[in-house]
Amino acid sequence: MKIIGMTDQQEAYIGSNSRKFRINEFLIIEDMDQGDILGEVVEVHTYNRYIPMANDGEIIDNNLIKNLSMLGFNLEDGTIYLGKIRLLEEANYPIETGSNCRIPKFKEVKKYFISTDLNKGLNIGVIRNTDDIYENIDEEFVDLSLTLENKQLIKQKEVPYILNLYDMHEYPHVGIFGGSGSGKSFGLRVVLEELMNKNIPTLVLDPHYEMDFSEKLKSDYGRDYTNLFSKFTIGENIGIDFKKISSRDLKNLLQTSSRLSEAMENVVDNLHKPQDSLLTFEQRLERLKKGQELGSSLNIKKEIEATDNIEEKKYLNKVLETYEKLNDKSPPSSVAGVSWRFDRLKKLGIFEHNSINAEEALKSNKLVVIQGSIKIIQVFSTFLINSVYEKRRNYKDAIINNSEEDYFPPFFIITDEAHNFAPQSKDGTSESPSKYILREIAQEGRKYGVFLILATQRPSLLDSTITAQLNTKFIFRTTRANDIQTIKEETDLSIEQTKRLPYLKTGDVFLSESAIGRTMYVRIRAAHTTTPHKENPFIELENRLKTDNNDIMEIIENYLPISSNDFFDLIKEIQEDTGMVYTIDQLRNILDNLVLREQLVVKKTFLGDKYEKFK
Numbered sequence: 001m002k003i004i005g006m007t008d009q010q011e012a013y014i015g016s017n018s019r020k021f022r023i024n025e026f027l028i029i030e031d032m033d034q035g036d037i038l039g040e041v042v043e044v045h046t047y048n049r050y051i052p053m054a055n056d057g058e059i060i061d062n063n064l065i066k067n068l069s070m071l072g073f074n075l076e077d078g079t080i081y082l083g084k085i086r087l088l089e090e091a092n093y094p095i096e097t098g099s100n101c102r103i104p105k106f107k108e109v110k111k112y113f114i115s116t117d118l119n120k121g122l123n124i125g126v127i128r129n130t131d132d133i134y135e136n137i138d139e140e141f142v143d144l145s146l147t148l149e150n151k152q153l154i155k156q157k158e159v160p161y162i163l164n165l166y167d168m169h170e171y172p173h174v175g176i177f178g179g180s181g182s183g184k185s186f187g188l189r190v191v192l193e194e195l196m197n198k199n200i201p202t203l204v205l206d207p208h209y210e211m212d213f214s215e216k217l218k219s220d221y222g223r224d225y226t227n228l229f230s231k232f233t234i235g236e237n238i239g240i241d242f243k244k245i246s247s248r249d250l251k252n253l254l255q256t257s258s259r260l261s262e263a264m265e266n267v268v269d270n271l272h273k274p275q276d277s278l279l280t281f282e283q284r285l286e287r288l289k290k291g292q293e294l295g296s297s298l299n300i301k302k303e304i305e306a307t308d309n310i311e312e313k314k315y316l317n318k319v320l321e322t323y324e325k326l327n328d329k330s331p332p333s334s335v336a337g338v339s340w341r342f343d344r345l346k347k348l349g350i351f352e353h354n355s356i357n358a359e360e361a362l363k364s365n366k367l368v369v370i371q372g373s374i375k376i377i378q379v380f381s382t383f384l385i386n387s388v389y390e391k392r393r394n395y396k397d398a399i400i401n402n403s404e405e406d407y408f409p410p411f412f413i414i415t416d417e418a419h420n421f422a423p424q425s426k427d428g429t430s431e432s433p434s435k436y437i438l439r440e441i442a443q444e445g446r447k448y449g450v451f452l453i454l455a456t457q458r459p460s461l462l463d464s465t466i467t468a469q470l471n472t473k474f475i476f477r478t479t480r481a482n483d484i485q486t487i488k489e490e491t492d493l494s495i496e497q498t499k500r501l502p503y504l505k506t507g508d509v510f511l512s513e514s515a516i517g518r519t520m521y522v523r524i525r526a527a528h529t530t531t532p533h534k535e536n537p538f539i540e541l542e543n544r545l546k547t548d549n550n551d552i553m554e555i556i557e558n559y560l561p562i563s564s565n566d567f568f569d570l571i572k573e574i575q576e577d578t579g580m581v582y583t584i585d586q587l588r589n590i591l592d593n594l595v596l597r598e599q600l601v602v603k604k605t606f607l608g609d610k611y612e613k614f615k
């Protein structure tokens with residue numbers, strides 16, 4: 001392996017008669033004057049003079065070919081392997097043409113690959129094309145994980161990629177970008193497992209209901225995560241204490257079913273009082289509606305006079321009081337709009353629970369998964385994130401102000417589909433309630449030890465203020481031009497790497513950590529746990545059909561052989577025996593289906609069709 005052609009202080013071309021170069025592999029150039037210099041292969045080509053190909057002029061020009069001959073390459077001898085090598089650190093002078101190149105030893109390059117101790121980092125995967133270096137790696141980095149290639153679990157054979165957790169104090173937030181099926185959710189799962197391994201309190205918003213860690217991929221691979229996470233579903237076992245919400249929170253919550261008009265927003269502002277309980281708010285709303293149904297103060301007063309029932313009188317007096325206070329500012333149509341939205345919200349069960357258990361789980365260093373639809377998570381998470389962020393902030397501020405405040409730990413907030421929680425503003429599109437708190441954390445969370453990991457298929461739709469604060473980025477396969485454009489602007493990916501983005505294999509990722517200042521080509525390790533949605537839907541359908549058919553066969557078997565003339569009596573019999581009711585057509589369909597699945601055979605007789613067991 002030799003340096004060929006024109007060189008400069010950053011780049012050089014390399015050629016070999018026998019060794020193929022691989023993209024992203026690391027090589028040492030033994031520069032005759034400057035000593036050993038480390039570089040990374042960023043482009044690879046092969047050249048064969050007997051099979052000339054049009055080239056874009058980047059590498060192979062006539063000068064280069066002359067140069068190759070002068071350096072002793074035998075051009076008559078078939079293929080020459082060529083590569084472009086980029087130095088990790090700029091050299092003082094252009095690299096000497098003709099210098100030899102060699103594969104580095106692990107200890108020579110360790111500092112470029114491993115930026116932290118194992119116990120201070122997250123074991124994310126392996127650095128691609130480092131198998132030569134892995135051969136003499138330190139013992140502590142051997143067999144840290146498996147990779148999953150073509151559905152096979154493979155022993156580690158490359159240098160591990162350890163994401164520097166402790167450096168997040170300085171470079172706090174992470175973006176995970178990639179198109180559909182590129183391996184984003186899988187990568188997120190690996191990061192979450194690693195955070196659980198380190199007992200880092202983490203709040204995960206899970207609109208896909210996929211973040212469960214109870215099922216292991218393989219019994220002897222990775223630890224058991226069952227006790228390290230708690231899962232909550234909004235409306236089922238987590239919700240909002242109504243007493244704690246502000247009018248703004250309530251407006252946001254009401255928007256989940258559909259947008260509030262300005263008039264409706266005013267109704268909420270007038271109707272909601274601080275410290276309202278669910279009951280006091282509901283009663284006030286109901287009284288206003290009742291007053292508006294009666295139509296005027298005079299009508300309400302007439303009703304009061306007309307009734308002898310003391311309770312009824314009391315109630316109507318309150319109706320009158322509410323009506324006189326609020327009617328002017330509350331058009332009945334807007335009150336009705338608020339009222340049905342409120343009923344819908346209540347039906348979600350969101351006010352029947354609080355978030356104390358989730359906050360306690362965070363305080364005991366667990367990973368807390370919040371599940372629900374995107375819309376409901378948008379609103380609920382705004383409330384929850386505000387609440388926990390405030391607790392953490394108060395605690396940290398209290399230390400500075402020498403005052404007392406309950407301890408609340410540093411924590412991560414993680415979400416998939418982040419562009420839904422913090423969308424980039426475009427004229428006329430609606431904002432997400434969660435955007436402002438996420439933006440605030442993106443800008444000042446570092447001060448308080450609150451970190452974001454935001455995953456999205458559509459980086460171009462994510463709020464750009466937030467994107468700009470994401471210091472570490474995982475970039476999986478991306479094909480959309482405008483997302484690639486955003487990635488170009490927001491990361492330090494080289495032109496060659498950007499060109500490769502649409503072709504990356506699922507699970508391969510460009511990982512760019514500000515702390516390192518360089519982008520690595522990494523394969524995400526096999527996760528220790530599996531997603532609950534792993535079943536192929538077509539296999540699910542097939543299994544379902546099999547079970548249905550077996551169930552029905554168990555019933556039908558008792559009545560065989562069956563003649564089509566007896567269908568009517570048979571239906572009655574089946575109903576008496578099992579309670580199942582079929583029409584003649586349904587029964588015929590069932591039997592024909594069992595024939596198709598070779599559980600029955602049908603014979604044509606002069607008395608009609610006769611169904612018998614398949615032998």
Ligand SMILES: Nc1ncnc2c1ncn2[C@@H]1O[C@H](COP(=O)(O)OP(=O)(O)OP(=O)(O)O)[C@@H](O)[C@H]1O
Pocket residue numbers: 147148149178179180181182183184185186187457506507508523524525526
């Ligand atoms: N690192 C990996 N190693 C092996 N297989 C992987 C890896 N990452 C992803 N896969 C497989 O590829 C498939 C798609 O991955 P994943 O669900 O993570 O995609 P995604 O980018 O999140 O897509 P979407 O945004 O549509 O949910 C999964 O079945 C997963 O098992």
